[in-house]
Amino acid sequence: MSLIEVKGLKKSYGNVHAVRGVDLTIAQGEIFSLLGPNGAGKTTTVEILEGFRTRDSGSVSVLGFDPQSRGHESREWRNRIGIVLQNSADAGDLTVLETIAHFSGYYSNPRNVDEVINAVGLVEKENALIRNLSGGQRRRLDVALGIIGNPELLFLDEPTTGFDPEARRSFWELIRDLRGNGTTIVLTTHYLDEAEALADRVAVINNGVIFEVSTPADLGGRATSAATISWRDGEIIRSEKSDTPTELVAQLSTHFGGEVPELIVSRPSLEDIYLDMIGGTHE
Amino acid sequence: MNKIPSAFSLGIRRGGLEIRQFARQRESVVFTLLFPVILLAIFGSVFKDTIAPNVTFSQYFLAGMIASGLVNTGFQALAITIPLERDFGALKRLRGTPMPASSYFIGKAILIFVSMVFQILLLLGFGILFFGVEMPTDISKWVTFSWLVLLGSACSTALGIAFSIVPKSGRGASAVVSPIVIILQFFSGVFFVFTQLPSWMQQVAAIFPLKWLTQGMRSVFLPDSFASQEVAKSWETSKTAAILVIWLIIGVFFSVRKFKWDRD
Numbered sequence: 001m002s003l004i005e006v007k008g009l010k011k012s013y014g015n016v017h018a019v020r021g022v023d024l025t026i027a028q029g030e031i032f033s034l035l036g037p038n039g040a041g042k043t044t045t046v047e048i049l050e051g052f053r054t055r056d057s058g059s060v061s062v063l064g065f066d067p068q069s070r071g072h073e074s075r076e077w078r079n080r081i082g083i084v085l086q087n088s089a090d091a092g093d094l095t096v097l098e099t100i101a102h103f104s105g106y107y108s109n110p111r112n113v114d115e116v117i118n119a120v121g122l123v124e125k126e127n128a129l130i131r132n133l134s135g136g137q138r139r140r141l142d143v144a145l146g147i148i149g150n151p152e153l154l155f156l157d158e159p160t161t162g163f164d165p166e167a168r169r170s171f172w173e174l175i176r177d178l179r180g181n182g183t184t185i186v187l188t189t190h191y192l193d194e195a196e197a198l199a200d201r202v203a204v205i206n207n208g209v210i211f212e213v214s215t216p217a218d219l220g221g222r223a224t225s226a227a228t229i230s231w232r233d234g235e236i237i238r239s240e241k242s243d244t245p246t247e248l249v250a251q252l253s254t255h256f257g258g259e260v261p262e263l264i265v266s267r268p269s270l271e272d273i274y275l276d277m278i279g280g281t282h283e
Numbered sequence: 284m285n286k287i288p289s290a291f292s293l294g295i296r297r298g299g300l301e302i303r304q305f306a307r308q309r310e311s312v313v314f315t316l317l318f319p320v321i322l323l324a325i326f327g328s329v330f331k332d333t334i335a336p337n338v339t340f341s342q343y344f345l346a347g348m349i350a351s352g353l354v355n356t357g358f359q360a361l362a363i364t365i366p367l368e369r370d371f372g373a374l375k376r377l378r379g380t381p382m383p384a385s386s387y388f389i390g391k392a393i394l395i396f397v398s399m400v401f402q403i404l405l406l407l408g409f410g411i412l413f414f415g416v417e418m419p420t421d422i423s424k425w426v427t428f429s430w431l432v433l434l435g436s437a438c439s440t441a442l443g444i445a446f447s448i449v450p451k452s453g454r455g456a457s458a459v460v461s462p463i464v465i466i467l468q469f470f471s472g473v474f475f476v477f478t479q480l481p482s483w484m485q486q487v488a489a490i491f492p493l494k495w496l497t498q499g500m501r502s503v504f505l506p507d508s509f510a511s512q513e514v515a516k517s518w519e520t521s522k523t524a525a526i527l528v529i530w531l532i533i534g535v536f537f538s539v540r541k542f543k544w545d546r547d
Binding site for chain 2: 050051052075076078079081083085087088089090093094098102103105106107108109129145149
């Protein structure tokens with residue numbers, strides 16, 4: 001069952017065509033990641049799905065509802081979604097616990113406040129004022145406020161900016177747990193390793209159109225693209241591209257009589273593929 | 284499935300949260316509540332004249348300070364702080380939740396009303412202790428006082444929320460809003476006796492709520508004999524109520540229709 005259906009979505013700001021005909025289908029229970037450089041139309045697309053912006057043309061259905069309609073049904077709809085924005089902060093004069101408990105009062109079936117504080121790892125900071133939190137801790141509070149309503153659909157915009165590696169790992173666990181409970185997640189991120197670790201499917205958007213939608217492993221023909229084999233041959237490191245890497249490794253193994261010195265077999269990373277697609281430069 | 288909380292009950296909760304947040308900003312609490320008292324102390328000490336039989340300038344000024352307190356704590360505070368909340372992204376986050384706009388507005392109205400009550404108590408206490416201002420004994424004066432505070436505070440809240448769409452950013456808000464309020468105070472008979480102002484100033488002031496609030500407060504705290512000294516030779520009580528209601532409707536209309544949750 002698809003939770004989000006977008007057809008022919010267009011949006012311009014004056015002469016700037018930010019979104020030029022986007023089609024998307026996002027299924028229930030998946031983690032769907034939207035990748036694209038700044039100014040690609042990513043934020044506009046997501047903000048239309050979140051009901052923050054209106055569209056010029058095309059059709060959009062999110063949980064069976066048109067996000068740009070207003071009125072009481074829009075409250076019912078917002079009751080079922082959670083949003084973690086890129087830049088949102090509060091004045092900081094409330095504690096973590098007060099803020100989360102207050103937001104839980106907005107929803108009909110909120111999650112348990114202590115459970116959420118625990119899930120985002122803010123137990124030791126629950127009585128700290130928001131103004132005294134570090135950047136990463138504030139971000140975790142943002143996530144807590146996004147999930148407190150027990151949403152069926154969660155939007156995450158650059159959720160782990162400012163996280164240390166350990167916090168990122170535990171955040172990923174949290175997101176996988178949410179999916180495990182049936183939550184659908186739309187993730188926009190600059191970190192390709194994050195998309196690779198979390199997403200069931202990724203879409204690459206550039207210049208207002210979708211380039212490709214696929215699993216992270218298959219994106220841009222990544223799974224079937226040529227592998228690079230490198231090894232040490234005496235003083236020099238040799239490297240060769242091959243469509244049949246196993247065969248080459250077998251030959252090398254015969255040549256060296258067993259172990260191939262410093263053998264590495266690699267395929268292009270998601271980042272290589274992505275940069276190729278958006279016309280970026282390789283290092 | 285439980286039902287979504289009603290807009291009104293969320294409004295009450297927002298009010299509690301707003302008050303808690305405000306109470307923790309010590310500097311702004313002190314400034315908001317004490318500034319009018321300090322002004323009263325200065326003006327009351329400098330101008331010791333009697334402006335009519337049994338009416339001192341301190342009494343006249345106290346009425347004006349209570350009225351302009353309604354504008355300062357409501358209109359001015361909201362038109363400056365809401366753009367800041369918008370800059371932080373706090374408003375956009377609220378927009379993404381099922382909390383309706385009306386709850387946010389109710390919360391602000393509660394905050395303004397409660398801080399207004401504290402400010403009035405301080406001003407009255409100070410006036411009684413240091414300037415010998417006498418409290419009216421007539422119950423009907425207190426009835427007038429109550430609806431003036433309620434209506435004035437609601438009007439000031441609504442106009443403050445409506446005006447919050449004007450400043451482009453939180454940083455610039457104070458520069459846009461403060462001069463308007465200060466000019467209105469001069470024009471509306473807060474710092475000077477209204478009838479001594481040039482008539483064009485009186486006419487401009489008569490468009491806006493502050494003039495009517497100051498006159499209404501004078502009707503409460505000055506003897507009835509002073510009514511003959513007003514421009515219209517009377518307190519114009521029902522006209523005051525009508526003008527405040529009109530401004531309240533204008534404020535609510537623009538708040539509901541034009542409120543901006545996001546910077547762009």
